[in-house]
Every structure is written in C-alpha cells, then in structure tokens.
Amino acid sequence: MDTVLFDLDGTLVDTLDDITREANAALRQFGLPSLTRDEVRERVGEGGTALIEASVRRSGRRIDSVVVARAQETYLSGYAQRPAVAARLYPGAQQLLGRLRAAGVRTALCTNKAGPVTHRLLSALGLEPYFDAVITGDSAVGRKPAPGPLLHALDLVGGTSALMVGDSVHDLRAAQAAGMPVAWVNYGYGTPIGAGAPDLELEDLDGLETAARAAGLDLPQSQMFGHIPV
Numbered sequence: 001m002d003t004v005l006f007d008l009d010g011t012l013v014d015t016l017d018d019i020t021r022e023a024n025a026a027l028r029q030f031g032l033p034s035l036t037r038d039e040v041r042e043r044v045g046e047g048g049t050a051l052i053e054a055s056v057r058r059s060g061r062r063i064d065s066v067v068v069a070r071a072q073e074t075y076l077s078g079y080a081q082r083p084a085v086a087a088r089l090y091p092g093a094q095q096l097l098g099r100l101r102a103a104g105v106r107t108a109l110c111t112n113k114a115g116p117v118t119h120r121l122l123s124a125l126g127l128e129p130y131f132d133a134v135i136t137g138d139s140a141v142g143r144k145p146a147p148g149p150l151l152h153a154l155d156l157v158g159g160t161s162a163l164m165v166g167d168s169v170h171d172l173r174a175a176q177a178a179g180m181p182v183a184w185v186n187y188g189y190g191t192p193i194g195a196g197a198p199d200l201e202l203e204d205l206d207g208l209e210t211a212a213r214a215a216g217l218d219l220p221q222s223q224m225f226g227h228i229p230v
Contacts, residue, residue, distance in 0.1 A: 003159030010188030
C-alpha cells in the first residue's frame, strides 16, 4: 500500500453540529420543522435534498419541489459560509496523517462535499498540507459510490495501490468498485449495511496501521508522531 484515501465527514472531521445548525436555520426560514441532531446524523450521507425532505415529511404538508430546492440552496449557502464553527477533528486524525506522510505514504481526500466548502473547512482545521490531492463532489469524475473519484485520486498522487478509509456505505461501494481494500470507521455517521463487509473496522484512527497489518495489508509505518511538516 503506497496510498491511503480518506473520506472527510464522519471519518476525519465531525461536522454534524455545523450541518445541523445551518440545515435548521434554513428550515425555519421556510416554516418547516427542525431536525434533531440524530435525525441529521441518519441522513447526512444521503446527499441531495434528504435533510429538507425529511423535514417536509415531518410537517405533513404538501411542499412543492421549488420550495424544497430553495430551502436546500439556503442551507448550502449558509453552511458554505460557516462550515467550521463547531467542526472538530476526530482524535488521532492529524497525527495519523502526519505519520503516513512521514512514512512516505501518499494521502488524498475523496469527499462528496462541494469544492469551495471543502477547502474552507480544510483550511480552518489546518488539514490542507496533509493531502497530495483533494477530490470533491463537484469534480468531473463524479461522486461516491462511483469508483471514479478514488481511481482519479490514485492517479493524481501517482500511487499504485490504495486503501480507502470511510464511514458510509458510499465509501465501501466506491472502494469495492475500484478494486481497493476499505477500512470502515465505526464512530462515523454511516453504516456498512447494504455493501459487502469492509476489509477492516476501526474504532479510532490511531489503530489504522495495526489493523491494516493484521488484515494482511503492507502499509509503511513511521515512528514519528504529532504534527509533521509537509
């Protein structure tokens, strides 16, 4: 393994509070009921207008597609402006990225988030220097669960074999379609239900290298810890 690909939300960064705040702010503007944090968590990986439509169903009202689209646009606009108010790195995320890069492993981000908000979030959290490539959901190569983003990332970084790390069924399906092993983090927002079993399961990011070796994946390792300049 010379490359590790990462999902963002629910894998490296907990963004749930910011998403919940901005989604509910948009819903209130259109007279729709707010969603709980758990309700947002269950649907955040579904993409599209899933959050708005969940509120519409709760309201019991007939809401046309134009209103749904406007509410979605309001939510996305607000979130793009404030993506990192409460966002936080999961324990061990920055240290893992630093260790991988110190060991000579290529790293790339594959997210379905749009490009501008992704880069704003990475910048706010100090993660931009840790990636050789960033593939976002508005790129020409498509979105997960299609394998295109993962294959494109591997090509961009000049790698030959990659491990995908993610929290959702989309990550698993994308990796499986790309012919890559996949690590599922069980603390994230999604579940592997609906896809084949992951090659390894992680309770935290500190255990990636050990779990990879136990699964027979040859991942270079470094003894260096903490923030690694790149």
